[in-house]
Amino acid sequence: MYLMNRSIVQSFAAVASQSQGFTALIVPLLLLCSPAHAQQQITSRVPIAFNRFYSSEELNDMVRKLATAYPSLLSIEQIGSSVQGRPLLVATLNNSQTGIDTSKPAMWIDGNIHGNEIQASEVVLYSLWYLTSGYDQVPDVKALVDRCAFYFMVSVNPDGRDGWFRGPSSSHSSRTGQAPIDDDRDGVCDEDGPDDLDGDGSVGMMWRRDPNGTHRRKVDDPRIFEYVAREVLPDGTVRHGDWSMAGSEGIDNDADGRSNEDGLGGYDMNRNWPSDWQPEFVQDGAGKWPLCWPETQAIAQFILRHPNIAAVQSYHNAGGMILRGPGHPSREGEYPAADKTTYQTIQTAGVEMLPFYRSMVIHSDLYPVRGGFVNWTAEGLGIISLTNELWTEQRILQSGQAPDEAADMRWTDRMLLGQTFSDWKEVPHPDYGTVLVGGGDKWSSRIPPPFMLEEESHRNFAFTTYHAQCMPLLRMAPAAVKALPDGLWQIDVEVFNDRPISSRTARAAQKRIGQPDRLELLGTGVQVVSAGELDDRTDRTMEAVRYRPARLLLQSGIPGLSSRLFRFIVQGQAGTKATVTYTAEKAVDLTQEVMLAENAAKP
DSSP: OHHHHHHHHHHHHHHHTTSTTHHHHHHHHHGGGSHHHHTOOOOOSSOOOSSSOOOHHHHHHHHHHHHHHOTTTEEEEEEEEOTTSOEEEEEEEOOGGGOOGGGSOEEEEEEOSSTTOTHHHHHHHHHHHHHHHTTTTOHHHHHHHHHOEEEEESOSOHHHHHHHHHSOBOTTSSOSOOSOOOTTOSSOSSOBOOOOTTOSSBOOEEEEEEEEESEEEOSSOTTOEEEOOOEEOTTSOEEOEEEEEEEESOOOTTOSSOSSOBOSOOOOGGGOSSTTOOOTTTSTTOOSSTTOSHHHHHHHHHHHTOTTEEEEEEEEESSSEEEESOSSGGGGGGSOHHHHHHHHHHHHHHHHHSTTOEEEEIIIIIOOOSSOHHHIIIIITOOEEEEEEEOOGGGSSTTOSOOOHHHHHHHHHHTSTTTTEEEEEEEEETTTEEEEEEEEOTTSSSSOOHHHHHHHHHHHHHHHHHHHHTSOOEEEOOOEEEEOSTTEEEEEEEEEEOSSSOSSOHHHHHHTOSOOEEEEEEOTTOEEEEEEEESOTTTOOEEEOSSOTTEEEETTOOOTTEEEEEEEEEEOOTTOEEEEEEEOTTSOOEEEEEESSOOOOOO
């Protein structure tokens, strides 16, 4: 924990060393860097074991228990129901004594939009648990929760999650929502999914004997099928393998010549969002129109009702990635340079905090995605949005390399005691005769073993906290007031942002998303004659606005780790008071009283 928080401080220092807000940025984080805090254990009114996985019902039950145990911090709202009628809960974490949640910068955190990506929910639950339980125990947590709000959705796809737990599944199945879909377009929905032929509770692989096969079973470990290249022997005969893969475990239930081609569901809620949505023939799994599913529609409506959301963190699995958009190369130009710098700051810190994770761009480093969730929140709403792909197999052995099949078996045997591998069994098959069925079960890949789940959860929670710490933190310097001839006064106001995320991202400013920031000067007996931003701190030249100078609309907000200096020229009697107010959707509003009298303040 000590090293983790050192990396947070160092990462902030790297980007903030030239900023006037450096001290305000670093001091709160130093609180966790003492050896005393490094050893602190969190006690909770709701003990939760994070070395196991939970059903959707159990997850919701624990969220409710947390809300009951911490009523001054946590509230729950059901924003809708899934296709199969499961409740979609959002937990709002906010200290109402420091303001209502919508008056503060807020972070949306979700997981498990793909049903098989189960540990995403445990990471979200851990984040919620730690921030509530640690509020009175960790000074840094208290400071963050007092200043910001959080919206948690532990499982976007509870139907797919419970389908993965209930039925025979592989590591990759039950990804989709569970509305019936006719994947093979034969007029019947979900009639040909995978089959658990050997009854072990998982969908494994099938191998069939083949005199012209592509593989041979290893002599020293017959659990492994190794590829055999076609070889011409000196006598002219050709040697092949003995086995060929016959696909995933299952049969042709609908007699159309294909197996397992129409299982439950068949769409992808992470392709159903408005930004860059494309129809099915372009983007598989997109649905009939954007937000056509009750889950995605409910989430979109909630987020649109909360324009104070300044950061989005979505959890998936697997591969050890910290991903930003865009999902398609044609959209790369929609990420302005200033926003890319912010993403790089946060992703670079994450690479330090999460072993073997990589900072990546979705379209160029992974694969193209149209209509993805974080693409919508980033491009459509102008929010700094990241996806973490949880777990990487580089962590399974100390070599730090992605394991080959032999290394996988050593890991399974030595660390997991063989629990994630089903021995090959002979099973009759209507098309292939006798086949071998078995291999890695549904727990064998993409998911950390339970004994590593808590560490994975804590590291990613810490990264979530770092991302949240980056949300805008504004402050206003004392105004500098100077008397001018003819009853005029010059009032200079400087507004600082002591965090990396701008109070209004470049994308939001570019596309006029949401409301611009506002700087206003109002007072009885005070008339604003002219106002504008000072272009240069040396000669203080000002580009005056043409209309309504008492209210400056600031499309670009206050950039991260920076400040902007403004000047008002006002008319009024000496001793008259005025109020300067800075308002932003994604930051706490600022107010300062100013008296028309000479002072020594120097922005």
